Amino acid sequence: MNDLKTVGLITEREVKARIQTKSFAILTVLLIVAVLAIIGLFKLIGGGPTTVHVGLTSSTSSLGNQLTTIGQAANIKVDLETVTLAEGRSKVHSGDLDALVTGTADGKVQTIVDKELSDSLRGILTAIAQQQVLRTQITDLGGKPNSVTEAVSKAGVAVTTLQKADTHRGQRIGMSTVIGVLTYVMLMIAIQLTGQGVVEEKSNRIVEILLAAVKPWQLLAGKVLGTGIVTIAQVILIAAAGAIGATATGVLHLPSSLIGGAAAQAVLWFLLGYLFYAVLMAAAASLVSRQEELAAVGTPFTLLIVASYLIGVTMVQASPDGSASTVLSMVPLFSPVVMPMRAAYGVPAWQVILAVVIMLLAIAIATVLAGKVYRNAVLRSGSRVRLRAALKGSA
Amino acid sequence: MLEIDRLHKRFGQRQALSGVSLTVAPGEVYGFVGANGAGKTTTMRIVMGAAEADSGVVRWRGKPVDLAIRRTIGYMPEERGLYPRMKVRAQLRYFARLHGIGNDAAAADEWIERLNLEQYADDDVIKLSLGNQQRVQLATALVHNPDLLVLDEPFSGLDPVAVDIMSEVLLERARTGNSVVFSSHQLDLVERLCDRVGIIRDGVMVQQGTVTELREAVLGSGYVPEMKPVMPSLTELFRDVVRQDS
Numbered sequence: 001m002n003d004l005k006t007v008g009l010i011t012e013r014e015v016k017a018r019i020q021t022k023s024f025a026i027l028t029v030l031l032i033v034a035v036l037a038i039i040g041l042f043k044l045i046g047g048g049p050t051t052v053h054v055g056l057t058s059s060t061s062s063l064g065n066q067l068t069t070i071g072q073a074a075n076i077k078v079d080l081e082t083v084t085l086a087e088g089r090s091k092v093h094s095g096d097l098d099a100l101v102t103g104t105a106d107g108k109v110q111t112i113v114d115k116e117l118s119d120s121l122r123g124i125l126t127a128i129a130q131q132q133v134l135r136t137q138i139t140d141l142g143g144k145p146n147s148v149t150e151a152v153s154k155a156g157v158a159v160t161t162l163q164k165a166d167t168h169r170g171q172r173i174g175m176s177t178v179i180g181v182l183t184y185v186m187l188m189i190a191i192q193l194t195g196q197g198v199v200e201e202k203s204n205r206i207v208e209i210l211l212a213a214v215k216p217w218q219l220l221a222g223k224v225l226g227t228g229i230v231t232i233a234q235v236i237l238i239a240a241a242g243a244i245g246a247t248a249t250g251v252l253h254l255p256s257s258l259i260g261g262a263a264a265q266a267v268l269w270f271l272l273g274y275l276f277y278a279v280l281m282a283a284a285a286s287l288v289s290r291q292e293e294l295a296a297v298g299t300p301f302t303l304l305i306v307a308s309y310l311i312g313v314t315m316v317q318a319s320p321d322g323s324a325s326t327v328l329s330m331v332p333l334f335s336p337v338v339m340p341m342r343a344a345y346g347v348p349a350w351q352v353i354l355a356v357v358i359m360l361l362a363i364a365i366a367t368v369l370a371g372k373v374y375r376n377a378v379l380r381s382g383s384r385v386r387l388r389a390a391l392k393g394s395a
Numbered sequence: 396m397l398e399i400d401r402l403h404k405r406f407g408q409r410q411a412l413s414g415v416s417l418t419v420a421p422g423e424v425y426g427f428v429g430a431n432g433a434g435k436t437t438t439m440r441i442v443m444g445a446a447e448a449d450s451g452v453v454r455w456r457g458k459p460v461d462l463a464i465r466r467t468i469g470y471m472p473e474e475r476g477l478y479p480r481m482k483v484r485a486q487l488r489y490f491a492r493l494h495g496i497g498n499d500a501a502a503a504d505e506w507i508e509r510l511n512l513e514q515y516a517d518d519d520v521i522k523l524s525l526g527n528q529q530r531v532q533l534a535t536a537l538v539h540n541p542d543l544l545v546l547d548e549p550f551s552g553l554d555p556v557a558v559d560i561m562s563e564v565l566l567e568r569a570r571t572g573n574s575v576v577f578s579s580h581q582l583d584l585v586e587r588l589c590d591r592v593g594i595i596r597d598g599v600m601v602q603q604g605t606v607t608e609l610r611e612a613v614l615g616s617g618y619v620p621e622m623k624p625v626m627p628s629l630t631e632l633f634r635d636v637v638r639q640d641s
Contacts, residue, residue, distance in 0.1 A: 009489070009492050009493060013481075013489055016485075017478070017480070017481065020480075021480075200478075201476075204474070204475070204476050204477070204479070205472050205473075205474040205475070205476035206476030206477060206478060207476070208440070208443065208472045208476060209470055209472060209476050209490070209535065209536075210493070211444060211445065212443045212444055212462075212466070212470050213462075213465065213466050213490075213493045213494050214462075214493060215462065379445050379446065381474075
């Protein structure tokens with residue numbers, strides 16, 4: 001049997017073992033739900049234009065046009081409905097209507113609301129009341145209210161910008177944060193699973209039987225690949241759900257190429273980051289014989305991933321193409337989390353390619369070191385194997 | 396023929412093995428006995444590549460044992476190793492395939508049947524009693540039809556029925572020309588099953604041969620058993636040998 005077929009067998013077992021656990025299905029569903037919930041939250045807190053529902057009675061139905069026009073100016077969509085007074089009151093009470101306008105007199109727009117009038121609606125209705133008063137006054141002075149209204153509506157601010165403004169900055173921050181959190185969480189989970197798998201085999205000594213039949217590197221490769229295939233499938237599902245959900249609900253109005261590109265980069269960088277950190281984690285895990293000790297040897301890697309995320313939410317969000325962000329996104333320890341967070345803002349292709357090349361080199365070096373440590377340590381049971389001994393000696 | 400040739404192994408300050416040598420011929424069941432910590436497990440782990448000797452060599456059919464040869468050996472480590480959350484049949488098929496067996500399903504089913512594991516075949520290993528887990532462990536060692544069996548304490552924790560099944564399997568392997576070496580503290584079993592016995596003490600092989608040869612060696616060395624049995628059992632011989640000069 002050739003070497004790669006053996007790796008394939010080990011990978012296959014690993015994938016099956018992961019998929020068959022209850023926690024796998026639960027975790028996948030939870031993560032997708034979490035992403036969709038975040039999108040829903042963005043939608044609720046005003047990702048898109050606000051809509052207000054206003055009821056008009058027969059005596060106020062003539063205000064409809066003005067309400068819509070003023071609403072548009074304030075980026076508020078006004079849904080109108082003509083109702084009887086009784087109907088309107090019950091709809092306001094049930095929440096179907098935000099407000100019911102019942103009449104205008106003495107410079108007041110009489111309005112019924114359930115508990116309180118929202119600020120956006122107060123603004124619109126106040127503007128209407130002021131217009132009403134203005135029209136009355138103009139008529140009294142012998143002027144033509146319509147021509148005055150028209151002239152006023154043309155008044156505005158003429159703006160000259162010195163730099164092209166990023167109209168989507170808030171959205172980019174949102175997307176970048178979600179990508180950062182997901183890459184961070186998935187990396188943590190994936191390398192933890194890899195480490196646990198290594199310790200499991202070492203602690204119950206099955207590794208002694210396995211290594212009488214396969215080479216250490218085959219076992220290590222199969223373990224890393226198996227867990228990797230399963231978690232990358234989860235990441236693709238989550239990234240796709242997020243990208244589709246965000247586009248479909250209109251929460252993100254960034255170009256779909258940018259959203260797709262950022263999602264693809266999130267998947268790519270998860271893969272690279274996973275390979276890098278998983279082989280190191282597997283090597284660290286091979287030093288210990290009990291699951292309880294795994295946290296201690298894995299701490300350096302989890303700390304580095306946490307640090308990457310913190311770099312992302314501070315430096316990248318403050319200045320995505322600043323020199324600190326640019327450099328750190330190419331340092332292999334950090335790039336798996338920092339680079340995809342920058343992707344939401346758009347990153348020059350050469351920077352992405354350079355970072356990928358550096359990362360691949362780092363993965364190669366990590367794999368050689370990890371293979372050496374794993375080979376020397378995984379059969380030494382009992383107390384924790386010293387890293388120096390594992391790098392140097394033979395069992 | 397398995398030849399273990401002058402193995403030395405030191406763990407820190409402790410000399411675990413000092414020139415351990417033994418041979419197991421085809422068709423032979425070899426019993427490896429000694430007190431806890433005498434060096435049985437270390438010797439077996441070196442044979443299986445789980446530990447490396449400081450010096451000395453292990454040969455199988457004249458060639459130093461490497462991974463390719465180890466794949467034809469069936470091994471039961473001292474501490475049992477199985478995937479707890481994998482089903483019995485799936486586990487056996489996996490080990491069969493890892494050892495290059497093409498028809499893994501047939502191999503797994505054969506040993507499930509022979510070791511009376513049918514009713515547990517689709518249960519996770521962790522749900523089985525310890526004795527039944529031990530049978531699965533033996534099946535794992537046998538599923539690739541090995542030429543040589545290296546079993547570390549295969550009888551520990553088994554009920555009498557399972558002991559009989561295990562004994563029968565070992566004798567059957569030897570009858571078909573394979574070699575078996577196992578360690579045990581159950582000396583009555585060793586005496587009953589083994590063609591030859593080796594006694595190890597503090598990393599040194601102190602006696603080796605058939606039980607009859609051991610008797611002659613021990614009695615011939617001038618030792619007179621307290622109870623003066625005409626035919627001292629292996630248990631008594633063992634006590635004598637281990638007690639001497641200690």
